[in-house]
Amino acid sequence: MKEIVVISGKGGTGKTSITASFSALAAGDLVAADCDVDAADMHLLLKPDMARAEDFFSGETAVIDPDACISCGRCYQACRFGAIHGAGNVYAVDPLSCEGCGYCARICPTKAITNHPKKAGVWYSSRTRLGFAMIHAALGIGSENSGKLVAHVKKQARVAALDQGKNYILVDGSPGIGCPVVSSLSGADYVVLVTEPTVSGIHDLKRVYELVKKFNIPAGCIINKADINAEMTATIRRFLETERIDSLAELPYDEAVTKAMVAGLTIVEYDTGRLRDTLRDAWAQARLRVDAIK
Numbered sequence: 001m002k003e004i005v006v007i008s009g010k011g012g013t014g015k016t017s018i019t020a021s022f023s024a025l026a027a028g029d030l031v032a033a034d035c036d037v038d039a040a041d042m043h044l045l046l047k048p049d050m051a052r053a054e055d056f057f058s059g060e061t062a063v064i065d066p067d068a069c070i071s072c073g074r075c076y077q078a079c080r081f082g083a084i085h086g087a088g089n090v091y092a093v094d095p096l097s098c099e100g101c102g103y104c105a106r107i108c109p110t111k112a113i114t115n116h117p118k119k120a121g122v123w124y125s126s127r128t129r130l131g132f133a134m135i136h137a138a139l140g141i142g143s144e145n146s147g148k149l150v151a152h153v154k155k156q157a158r159v160a161a162l163d164q165g166k167n168y169i170l171v172d173g174s175p176g177i178g179c180p181v182v183s184s185l186s187g188a189d190y191v192v193l194v195t196e197p198t199v200s201g202i203h204d205l206k207r208v209y210e211l212v213k214k215f216n217i218p219a220g221c222i223i224n225k226a227d228i229n230a231e232m233t234a235t236i237r238r239f240l241e242t243e244r245i246d247s248l249a250e251l252p253y254d255e256a257v258t259k260a261m262v263a264g265l266t267i268v269e270y271d272t273g274r275l276r277d278t279l280r281d282a283w284a285q286a287r288l289r290v291d292a293i294k
Helices: 015-025 074-078 103-107 146-164 179-185 199-215 230-243 256-263 274-291
Strands: 002-008 030-034 052-064 084-087 090-093 113-127 133-139 168-175 190-195 219-223 246-250
Touching (some): 002 015, 002 179, 002 199, 015 168, 015 256, 052 146, 074 084, 113 146, 146 179, 168 179, 190 199, 190 274, 199 219, 230 246, 246 274
Parallel strands (some): 002 190, 190 219, 219 246
Antiparallel strands (some): 052 113, 084 090
């Protein structure tokens, strides 16, 4: 079983649309994992049934028992995060501001404060409209620990792939180089980088590839909208050659991408021409490269 992670240095490059298309092309032999938990949207194209939903807990939040509280104000004075508020003689904790450090509970003279597990989000095990399993999640508003939620999604995807005898796990990672991206890359066999021929696209491609190199993971690249700026595309080609990154595809700008999204379909389902064929070839190349990894 091999794990392919699709990431991009910045948002808006077409990463999720490409990942969803790859999923459609290999629907019978993969489990998909949407690890862009901060802004998950692959479900809009794949329409999972949300058959199983479970709360995800990570970190802690302080809770004040009003019956045991003597309103001494020590917790209010000690909290460096501004999470404890007092109105008259009543003190309460703002869960969005609380870091769960537990110091307020330590100094409370009446033990009125306890730390409780914090619900950080929800994860789902689903069946998509195309018939394959999909593990996905939504991080709660203002919640942290996105990296831990990503790790949990990947773990459940691996369990599903083993149970179902699938050969691939296809991961839609977060854009950027933050904690959820690091978590997405952990354990990956091959990385597909999606970029665009713009100044910010090239800058962020180089930045995210530095992260991939630290993991020593082989990588390929897809240049989306490659025909909108020939000079920038040539610069990306030179970078790929220098870094020995596989050039998987150069996709043209095509309004069919937008039309496919509006129709709630993947690109390879909506388009019947060059765009579909290029994506099909890109997936075939990525699969060949990951299959060759021992």
